[in-house]
Amino acid sequence: xxxxxxxxxxxxxTIIINSLVWATVMIVSSIILGEAYKKVNFILLTGFFxxxxxxxxxxxxxxxxxxxxx
Numbered sequence: 367x368x369x370x371x372x373x374x375x376x377x378x379x380t381i382i383i384n385s386l387v388w389a390t391v392m393i394v395s396s397i398i399l400g401e402a403y404k405k406v407n408f409i410l411l412t413g414f415f416x417x418x419x420x421x422x423x424x425x426x427x428x429x430x431x432x433x434x435x436x
Contacts (some may be wrong), residue, residue, distance in 0.1 A: 370432055377425045384421065388414040 392410050396403040 370428065373428060374425065377421060377428070381418065381421045381425075384417055385414075388417070 388410070392407075392414075395406060395410060399406060
């Protein structure tokens with residue numbers, strides 16, 4: 367039970383860190399690219415959402431396996 371709690375905390379922290387990194391990349395890209403950023407914006411947003419869904423999926427799978435064990 368202790369390991370799963372630590373794993374949950376790790377995944378939560380990873381989601382937060384990942385979101386901050388993607389936000390930083392998007393802000394820096396918009397500053398550097400200027401008007402051309404509009405073309406790259408969709409690619410960056412898609413990458414962020416795919417990464418976010420991947421971590422949420424892992425967290426949900428862990429929750430389901432824990433509920434099955436109980």
